[in-house]
Amino acid sequence: MAKKYFDKRNTEEAVFKCLMVLSIFIVAVSLISILATVLVKGIGALNIAMLTKTPEGGYYLGKTGGILNAILGSVILGVGATLMSLVISLPVVCYLNLYLKKNSRFALLVRFSLDVLWGVPSIVYGAFGFAAMLFLGLKASLLSGTVTVALLITPIMARSMDEIIRIIPFELKEAAYALGSTRLETAFKIIFKQAQPAILAATLVAFGRGIGDAACVLFTAGFTDSLPYSLFKPVATLPLAIFFQLGTPFPEVQKRGYAAALILTLLILTVSLSARFLSKRFTEHLLK
Amino acid sequence: MKPHISTKNLSVWYGEHHVLNNISIDIPDKKITVIIGPSGCGKTTLLKSFNRLIELQDGVKISGKVLLDGEDIYDPSCDITHLRKKMGLLFQKPQVLPMSIYENVAYGLRIHGTKDKEELDYSVEHYLKEASLWNEVKDRLNTSAWKLSIGQQQRLCLARGMAIEPEVILGDEPTAALDPISAERIEQRFLGLKNKYSIVLVTHILRQARRLADYVIFLYFGNLIEHGPAEAVFNHPKDPRTQAYIDGRFFEEHTS
Numbered sequence: 001m002a003k004k005y006f007d008k009r010n011t012e013e014a015v016f017k018c019l020m021v022l023s024i025f026i027v028a029v030s031l032i033s034i035l036a037t038v039l040v041k042g043i044g045a046l047n048i049a050m051l052t053k054t055p056e057g058g059y060y061l062g063k064t065g066g067i068l069n070a071i072l073g074s075v076i077l078g079v080g081a082t083l084m085s086l087v088i089s090l091p092v093v094c095y096l097n098l099y100l101k102k103n104s105r106f107a108l109l110v111r112f113s114l115d116v117l118w119g120v121p122s123i124v125y126g127a128f129g130f131a132a133m134l135f136l137g138l139k140a141s142l143l144s145g146t147v148t149v150a151l152l153i154t155p156i157m158a159r160s161m162d163e164i165i166r167i168i169p170f171e172l173k174e175a176a177y178a179l180g181s182t183r184l185e186t187a188f189k190i191i192f193k194q195a196q197p198a199i200l201a202a203t204l205v206a207f208g209r210g211i212g213d214a215a216c217v218l219f220t221a222g223f224t225d226s227l228p229y230s231l232f233k234p235v236a237t238l239p240l241a242i243f244f245q246l247g248t249p250f251p252e253v254q255k256r257g258y259a260a261a262l263i264l265t266l267l268i269l270t271v272s273l274s275a276r277f278l279s280k281r282f283t284e285h286l287l288k
Numbered sequence: 289m290k291p292h293i294s295t296k297n298l299s300v301w302y303g304e305h306h307v308l309n310n311i312s313i314d315i316p317d318k319k320i321t322v323i324i325g326p327s328g329c330g331k332t333t334l335l336k337s338f339n340r341l342i343e344l345q346d347g348v349k350i351s352g353k354v355l356l357d358g359e360d361i362y363d364p365s366c367d368i369t370h371l372r373k374k375m376g377l378l379f380q381k382p383q384v385l386p387m388s389i390y391e392n393v394a395y396g397l398r399i400h401g402t403k404d405k406e407e408l409d410y411s412v413e414h415y416l417k418e419a420s421l422w423n424e425v426k427d428r429l430n431t432s433a434w435k436l437s438i439g440q441q442q443r444l445c446l447a448r449g450m451a452i453e454p455e456v457i458l459g460d461e462p463t464a465a466l467d468p469i470s471a472e473r474i475e476q477r478f479l480g481l482k483n484k485y486s487i488v489l490v491t492h493i494l495r496q497a498r499r500l501a502d503y504v505i506f507l508y509f510g511n512l513i514e515h516g517p518a519e520a521v522f523n524h525p526k527d528p529r530t531q532a533y534i535d536g537r538f539f540e541e542h543t544s
Contacts, residue, residue, distance in 0.1 A: 101346050174341055175383040175445075179396040179452055180373035189395070194386040285432040286386045 038265055042258030050259055055225045063252050067260050070241035073228045074264070077142060077221060077237060078211030081149035082157075085206055088150070089158040090199075094187045097165045098173070111162065117155035123215035125152045130219035142228055142235040145221025149210045157206035164198030165191060172287070194286055200279050208268045214239035238264040291355075292317040292456065292486040293338055298352035300333055302345060307333045309510045310352070315503070320478060320487045322497045322518070325507035326533070331490040332460050334507065338488065339375040339458065340368055356456075373400060376449025376485075378462040382441035384433035385448075389425050392433045392444055396452035411451055419447035420477060439470025446477060450485075457481065459489040463496065475500060494534065498522060506530050 049066045056065030092110070100107040129148030138144050168191060176186040192199060210216075214237075222234030223244070238260055245257030291314035300308040308330045315321050323331045336342040337354055340361060354361050361371050373396075385392050393412045394402075402408055412429070416422040421443040425436070433444055442462060449457060459478075463471035478487055478500055491497050497504065501518035506527075514521055514530045525531045 101344075103346050169383075170344075171379060171381065171383045172385070174344065175377075175379065175385065177344065178339060178341060178372055178375070178377040179399070179448065180369040180371075181399055182369055185399050189399070190385060285388055285391075285434075287384070287434045 035265070038258055038261045041255060042260070042262035045252070045255035045259040046262060050256070050263070054227060063250070063256070067236075067238070067241050067256075067263070069225060069227050069236040070238045070260065071263060071267070073142070073221070073235040074211050074238040075267070076228055077146050077149060077217070077235060078207055080142075080146040081153060081210045082203060082207040084146065084150035085154040085157050085210075086203060088154050089161060089202075090192070092158045093161045093165055094184075094192075096162055098183045098187050098191065111159070114155040114159045114162075118159060121215070122152050122213045123218075125149075126216045126219050129216065133220060139232070140220060140222030140234045141230075141232045142221065143231040145217045145235060145237070148216050148220040149213060152213060152216050153206035153210040156209055157202050160202035160205060161195065161199050164202075165195045168194055196286070197279060197283055200275060204272050204275055207271065211268060212239055212264060214243050218243075238267075290317050291315060292357065293488070294353075294355040295334075295337070296353040296355065298334075298337060298354060299350070300330070300337060300342065301347075301349040303347040307510050308337070311507075311512045312352075313505055313512060313515050315486060315488055317486050318483055319502040320482050320489065320500050321503040321505065322501035323488065323490045323505045323507060324492070324494065324497050324533070325513075326509075327492065328509075329507045330510045331492075331507055334505075335458050335460055335488060335490050338456070339372050339377060341372075341377070373452050374455045376446070376452065376454040376457045378442065378445055378449060378457070378459040380461040381465045382438060382445045384436070384441050384444060387433065388430045389433050389436070389444060390429040393448050393451050396448060400452060415447040415451040416444075418450055418477075418481070419443040420473060421447055437470070439466045439473065442466055442470065442474060443477070446474070450481075455486065457485045457487045459487070461490055461492065463491075463493075471496075494536070506533065508533075 049064070051066060051071065052068055053066035054069045055062045055067065057063060092114075096107050096110060125148055129144060129151070133139070133144050172190060172194065173186055176190045181190070217237045217240060221237055221240075223236050223240050224234045225236070228235045242257050242260045242264065245253050245260060248254060248257075293315040295311050295313055298308055298311040299306070311334065323334060325331055333342060337350065338356075338361075342348050342350070350362065356371070356374065360366065385395055387395065390412055393415055394408050397408055397411055402411070413422060413426075416425065421440060424440060425444075433441065436444060442465075446457075446462075457478075463474050466474065475496065478489070481487065482502070489500065491500075498518070501522075503516070504518045504521040505515040506513045506521065506525075506529075508529055514525060514527045521530065522534060525534060
């Protein structure tokens, strides 16, 4: 009797462990195959000129020159949108977690709204940005693109931070208040400090999402062969460079599309890794 | 006897749950007052009502008065950060801040306006000595506070609490999470500090209460059953429930 019971539990354990390993395998294989595809298809077209020159012969059909316009455009737009989003997200998260009580209905509503916004497809943000631009009499520009991308990534950033800050032990807040800290001091000197790795991770996820999104910038940022020079002029971005180049019927140009994808991937990877590396030195004192 | 903290008809509810019922007591100045009673009887709530930390709880409702040196702390004109500066609080589980040992003590001083480096250095050393921690940490003030042992962390919290120069030290079972030796050191510190501060401790360890208390408050399911000088309460309790609790044969018929 005892043996049978034990066998059933062991089988259960083995089956589910198997399923877990399988899932992890699927994730790992997807990641590796995506990276491999981009690498194999793009590496041939990757050269110094790609990184240092602007397109020659038009971005649709040009087979020479580079995509410096899109690299710079994406970096400026991505960083701008991330900073803008950070400036909105931190106060939201601060208010939700320190100024409202745990079971506040208003907090529930805000979190729900952010979750809904997170689920809104980026093309809808693009369309909304476009409508807003028309309403305000603006043209496709670096500014419009940055604002639209900031709107897209704010729910992602705010909710990712919020989820981590919510689980910081209540006692830490209590300890800060007991010393006579104001809510703002508790937020900035204690809670955000303890949550710094989470804030960084949320910022990086949002940056990656923002810099890689094509639908959002399609109508709002436009495209151009020249380097970005004004907030009010169209700007080139990597996702659109990939989109346009892959859309051509010429294999050589398509290869350049894959090279652009490779550059975008490496860009996000580099920013991610260096930010994490840099933050290591500031996290020494954080409670484990 | 001049009371330092007084409560007048203090009642506290968490939602529908009536946690404290009409408590009126006087906490004496520069003495150790110990609040005893079975778990869930409102000891911690009473303690946290003194520095208004209970307001952080959801759905809390408070009626009655808490007076600190005769002033009502629940009056709208009372500055809450200033009130909390007057009370150092030790938790059951020491809660260090995510910073170095030095910064843990300096934090309170900094937020209350001390900027001078020498003054900070002096205070950090002084209060770490007051908490009998200085000798163990003086060579590693810049290492993380969480790397200390739990007993050391509690003494660091004591130093941090004293550094804001409070008048009162509140302790919510401050030795409950500690090993016996660390607990003993904390107890010794309380005895050494009682001529400088009014100390209010919550404990469920009767022997500890006997060792430390000058004044005892016995709570039972939100009601104040008995309070008075330790000697009187421990040796000649007036209420049979106090007698039963002290004898360690407690009836828990109220617990669900």
